[in-house]
Amino acid sequence: MAVCCYVVFIRIQRTAMTFPSADLGARLRASRLNAGLTLDAVSAATTLSKGYLSRVERGLKAPSLLAIQRLSAALSLTMGELFGETTSDGAVEVTRRQDRQRVAGGGAERLFPTRGGGLDSCVIYPGVDLQPRPDARAHAGEEFVLALAGVIELRFVDRGVVLEAGDCAQFPGHLLPRLRRVGEAAASALVVVSRQAG
Template sequence: MSAAARKPAAERDAARTAELGARLRVLRQTREMTLDALAEATGLDKGYLSRLERGMKNPSIATVLRISEALEVPVAELFGERLAEHAVRVTRARDRLSLSPAGDSAHGIEALSRDGAALEAFVLHPAAEFSADGHAEHAGEELFFVLRGTVELRFADRGFVLEPGDCAQFPGHLPHRIRRVGAEPASALVAVARPPRERRGRGGG
């Protein structure tokens, strides 16, 4: 085989090794497992595992089996050839969970994400008035995307009037309040990326 023919094969192997490393890191972090903990569970060196996650090492079958057992995932999932049983969750519109009804003084909330998900998402139907409970504050990053109607997003010293298609992104620890503007119904997609172990709680102030 010529050098030119070997180069694409080497590049493909390097890409597969990098993908395996990235997948391993995601699976480990999803389980909130440190490299130290994985090293202890597998009997492998922490430095070796770190290089593996960075795509710098190509593991043997024995190593893959150890990691698979420690992470409690099928080997095929490590190689991206099989989805975890609950990796993809589809919620039909008819099955969407309504957490609270919409009203003039209360936000309507429909859950989109599953319990324990790293990304919490819901559809918010803002009330006509700001919540009497005061400002909402939470850990993580929030993304607020207006689907219909007009919405006011207010912070401590400024407010923003958002129309359909407008989007705001901000740290969740900033005190904020939300209300619809006008008589027409409004709705927004809200996504909150929470840090691990953060106690869950639906937002929208």
């Protein structure tokens, strides 16, 4: 009886474990900005180059497991939080209607406490006279206005825009329009300010 022997050669290629980078990069950038850290600071804390970190954040580079571990430690996050599998305790904020903060000067309610940058939102109740939005200041970001009730006019330097309930407008933050309600009916609008972050 003949015995056949087969020798099988298996070539194992060693590769670094990598992870999908598009969503992860966006989460890394948001986490870094929320922590108030620059790319330089994260680079120093992780010993990963600034260029490498920039490519990871833009989704151009898939980070290794070691890089993920270093980044999660530097940002004080778990790996589950970086991958979007868990939510940190302070990630979701809720403000109840009765807890809204009145803006100095009246005519508006702040929906969340201001942190000096990022996103700011309020509900405004414009009067019959053209007035700047309470607490408004010029900035390099964008503003968004959604008419919730009534009719509202936004008056810019050289033009006016009328918004009825459900209409919205978006414009650069340096324009600072004055606002008023049109007609006798009460009017309100949601204003969202997105300030430019570095």
